[in-house]
Amino acid sequence: MPDDKKASLPEAKxxxxxxxxxxxxxxxxxxxxxxHGPIVSIDRNTTELDCxxxxxxxxxxxxxxxxxxxxxxxxxxxxxxxxxxxCSTTWNEETEKWVxxxxxxxxxxxxxxxxxxxxxxxxxxxxxxxxxxxITMKLAKRAYDSPYDSRSIASFSxxxxxxxxxxxxxxGLKGKRRTTRQKITVRHExxxxxxxxxxxxxxxxxxxxxxxxxxxxxxxxxxxxxxxCTPLPGEEEARRVVPIQGRSx
Numbered sequence: 001m002p003d004d005k006k007a008s009l010p011e012a013k014x015x016x017x018x019x020x021x022x023x024x025x026x027x028x029x030x031x032x033x034x035x036h037g038p039i040v041s042i043d044r045n046t047t048e049l050d051c052x053x054x055x056x057x058x059x060x061x062x063x064x065x066x067x068x069x070x071x072x073x074x075x076x077x078x079x080x081x082x083x084x085x086x087c088s089t090t091w092n093e094e095t096e097k098w099v100x101x102x103x104x105x106x107x108x109x110x111x112x113x114x115x116x117x118x119x120x121x122x123x124x125x126x127x128x129x130x131x132x133x134x135i136t137m138k139l140a141k142r143a144y145d146s147p148y149d150s151r152s153i154a155s156f157s158x159x160x161x162x163x164x165x166x167x168x169x170x171x172g173l174k175g176k177r178r179t180t181r182q183k184i185t186v187r188h189e190x191x192x193x194x195x196x197x198x199x200x201x202x203x204x205x206x207x208x209x210x211x212x213x214x215x216x217x218x219x220x221x222x223x224x225x226x227x228x229c230t231p232l233p234g235e236e237e238a239r240r241v242v243p244i245q246g247r248s249x
Contacts, residue, residue, distance in 0.1 A: 112129075115174075122170070
C-alpha cells in the first residue's frame with residue numbers, strides 16, 4: 001500500500017471510559033422517554049406537505065392538529081402555512097421551484113408542540129415564540145459577523161427581550177409563572193433587668209467599700225419611724241419646729 005494511502009486512514013479512537021459511558025446511557029434513557037413531535041416532509045415536486053412515514057394522511061394529520069391545540073383542519077393548515085413561510089428555501093433544479101427547508105419546519109413545529117397548546121390562542125402565542133426564535137438566531141449571526149454594527153446588536157437585544165416576555169406570558173397562561181414570596185420572621189426577645197441598690201456606709205476596715213453585713217453599720221429607720229437624735233440648742237422649746245428663712249419671692 002502506498003504511503004499516501006496509509007496517511008489518509010483515520011486514527012483508531014479510544015473507547016469511552018466508564019463515567020462517560022454511564023452518561024451516554026442516562027441521556028439515551030431520557031431521550032426515549034420523551035414523546036414524538038410532528039415530523040413534516042415536503043414534496044419537492046409539488047412543494048406540498050406530507051408525512052415521511054408509511055401511514056395514512058388522516059393519521060398523520062391528527063398529530064399535526066394536536067400540535068396547534070385545535071380540532072379544525074382549516075386552522076391547522078393556516079398555522080402550517082404561516083410557519084412554512086418562516087423557513088429558508090432552496091432552489092430545485094428539476095421543478096424550478098423554491099422548496100422550504102424541512103429541518104427548519106420540523107424544528108418550528110417541535111417548538112410549538114413543546115408548549116402543548118390547549119387552544120388556538122395558546123397555539124398562536126407558541127407560534128410567535130417559535131418565529132421570534134428563528135428571527136433572533138438569524139439576526140444573532142449577523143450581529144456576530146459584524147460586531148461594530150450597532151443597529152444589528154440593538155435589534156438583537158430587543159428581540160431577545162421580546163422572546164423573554166413571550167415565554168413569561170406563556171408561563172402565566174399555563175399557571176407556571178414564577179412568584180417571589182417574602183417571609184418575615186418575628187422573634188420576641190425577653191430581657192430580664194436586675195436592679196441592685198447599694199447603700200454606702202462609713203469608711204472603715206473595708207477601705208471605703210460597702211459592707212451591709214457589718215455590725216458597726218448604722219441601721220436605717222423603717223418607714224413611719226422617726227430617728228432619735230439630739231436636738232439643736234436654741235431658744236425655742238424642745239420638739240418645736242425651728243423656722244428656717246426661705247428665699248424671698
